Amino acid sequence: MLLNDLLKNTFGRLEEGVKDFDFPFVPREVGYVTGVATGIVKVSGLPGAGFEELLKFPGNLFGIAYNIDKDEIGVILLGEDTLLNAGDEVERTGRVMDVPVGDALIGRVINPLGEPIDGKGTIAYTERLPIERPAHAIMDRSPVNTPLQTGLKVVDALIPIGRGQRELILGDRQTGKTAIAIDTILNQHDKKVLCIYCAIGQRASAVAKVVANLEAKGAMEYTVVVVAEGNNSAGLKYIAPYAATSIAEHFMEQGKDVLIIYDDLTEHARSYRELSLLLKRPPGREAFPGDIFYIHSRLLERSTHLGKALKGGSLTALPIIETEAQDISAYIPTNLISITDGQIYLSPTLFESGILPAVDVGKSVSRVGGNAQLPAFRTISDLKLQYSQFEELESFARFGTRLDENTQKTINHGNRIRECLKQNELCPLSVSEEIIVLLSLTSGLLDDVAIEKIPDAEQALISQMNAFPAELLKSLLSDKPITDQDKAAVLKTAGELIAPFKKKTEPPQTTS
Ligand SMILES: Nc1ncnc2c1ncn2[C@@H]1O[C@H](COP(=O)(O)OP(=O)(O)OP(=O)(O)O)[C@@H](O)[C@H]1O
Ligand SMILES: [Mg+2]
Known part of the structure; x- marks a missing residue:
């Protein structure tokens, strides 16, 4: 009996003790x-x-x-x-794996883990998103119908890009690929397009130059820079574009227009090849693993124009690819060409002869951007034809053959087109500036200006935009084509501005 009481007493107290006991253990695997x-x-x-x-x-x-x-x-x-x-x-x-997203990232330079690397302190983010997210379904998407102006005459006029499009920029090393992407970012300063620049495997000095240019031009106010440098681990380089896309998608899903640059996906493919070989996955063509197409297609499928029901935001992608010895039929370039909606090909030959941006118009195409191009560009729609006719004839002219008057005229005009399509980096133009310059060009106003004077004549047009009536400039941006009357008014004013640069015609000789 005594023992019974003792046991009851002890267990009763134990039970009481255990009742309020909080186990501090969390299972860990x-x-x-x-x-x-x-x-x-x-x-x-x-x-x-x-x-x-x-x-x-x-x-x-x-x-x-x-x-x-x-x-x-x-x-x-x-x-x-x-x-x-x-x-x-x-x-x-x-x-x-996830990354911080949201407005707190704007103006910052981060690594693919979302950690700041610009020395401007921690980022006060409130939300994170996984870096790998499924692309939006077909029914959630809308057609590409709004232009994304690059500010580069040659691209906006001949290879137009629409918001939600994926346009590849490819070319050999040092042909101005990054310059086109940066100009496009700079041109968004008044267009409410947020920009993400994702640097993959580049030298730190090259990234620093890009960031400095963006900062100097005030473009960091609407840009996020995601950097995986060349000396970072292959894993960081591999996740960088996915992390950058999640940051961009978050803005797109809020109904904003976003532009993302992947600079460049060749490095991305190389780091994935390195990882795959180390993981002993079977190598295929050029030692790339079997799913190399999939890693890029699932990335670029995330760029789109969302329908009204999903707030109508868009994500435009400009992936960059480096070719070797101008071989655009190599494995990675052909993959990317087939995934994207067009390509801008930069030729080292044009670059070397000083034609900058070195866009090879014949090898470049935009498969959906034409539908989104502003109607005002239709007035200069014969530019492409005039230019390709010129390129064809130019090769004949090199043989020193005597040319008939018409051919000579086409070549003269073509040389002026080529000169006029040149553009310095970091100087994007507004739509009205582009149209006025190109309209003057296609209508032959510049044909009497000496080639070396073309940049001056162009500058005269651009610097005196206020000579054109404000209503007229506004109508260039509208969704209606330019009327013949407006066109005549543009050409009249442009003719007056260009007149001082025209070649002086010899006064007729009078014999006494
Ligand atoms: N439109 C331009 N006008 C004047 N200079 C230009 C223009 N475009 C590019 N450049 C110059 O050409 C050089 C190469 O340009 P960029 O760095 O953009 O080429 P890239 O193809 O991105 O090179 P990489 O293969 O090293 O990435 C730079 O020095 C740049 O300043
Ligand atoms: Mg570059």
């Missing part, structure tokens, strides 16, 4: 590192880890579970692997 190679890590002991799950390593280092086998996981590291050793603990996080 922990595995360990079995091998470390450049940029990737092999991990064992995490049977529950899912595909693309974020895994945590010591030293606040993260990795993405990428190759999941029965006994082992191949992980892409998102940082330096120098501190890792075999046997180190690895922890599951139960979430996929």
Whole structure:
């Protein structure tokens, strides 16, 4: 009886104690590192880890579970692997990789993890989004119907880009690919288009130059720069465009128009090839893995023009690709050409002969932008024809053949088109400036101006835009084509402004 009471007493008190006891344990799934190679890590002991799950390593280092086998996981590291050793603990996080998004990022330079690298302090973000998100469904999308002005005469007139379009910029190294992208960003200063510039695998000095240019021109006020430098791990370079796209998508889903530049996807493909080979995935053509097409198509499919029901925002993508020895039929360029809605090809030959931007009009195309082009550009629609006729005839003229008057005229006119399509970098033009210059050109007003005087004549037009009635300039931006009357009025004023640059015609000789 005594023993019974004692037991009851003890257990009763134990029960009471346990009732209010808060267990401070949270289950953790922990595995360990079995091998470390450049940029990737092999991990064992995490049977529950899912595909693309974020895994945590010591030293606040993260990795993405990428190759999941029965006994082992191949992980892409998102940082330096120098501190890792075999046997180190690895922890599951139960979430996929995400980045901060929202207005707090505007004007900032960040790495693909969303951490600031511009020395301007922490970013007060309120929301994060996964870096890999499914593209919007077909029924959520609207046709491309609003132009995205680049401010470059040659692009806006001949290879127009629409908001929501994907237009590839490709060319050999140092042909002005980045310059076209930066000019396009600068030209959005009054267009309410937010810009994301994603630098992948570039030299830090090249990125610094871009950021300095954007800052000097006030473009950082509406731009986010996402940087994975050349010396960053392959994992960071690989996730950079996806992270940048999630940042852009967040703005698009708020109904805003967004422009994203991927500079460049050749480096992206190379870093993915490096990771795949280290993960022992079977190599295919040019040693790229089998899913190299998919990594770019799923990225670029996220750019679109959303329908009214989804607030009507748009994401325009300008991916950049570097070709080797002008080979646009290499593996990555052909993949990207087939994924995008057109391409702007930059020729090193044109670049070397000083024709800048070095756009090869014959090899460039815009498959959807024409529908979005402002109607005012229709008045200069014969520019492309005039230019291609000239290019054809030009090769004959090189042989020194005697040319008939008409051919000579076409060549003279063509030379002026070429001169007039030249444009310095960091000097984008407004739509009215472009139309007035190009209309003067196609109507032959510049044919009597010496080639070397063309830049001066063009400058005279641009600097005296107020000589044109304000109503007329406004009508150039409207959604109606220019009337014949307006066209005549433009040409009359333009003719007067250009007159001082025309070649002086010899006064007729009088014989006494
Ligand atoms: N329209 C232009 N007018 C004058 N200079 C230009 C123009 N476009 C480009 N450049 C000059 O040409 C050089 C190469 O331009 P850019 O860096 O844009 O080429 P890229 O093709 O992006 O080069 P990379 O292959 O190194 O990335 C730069 O020095 C730039 O200043
Ligand atoms: Mg470049």
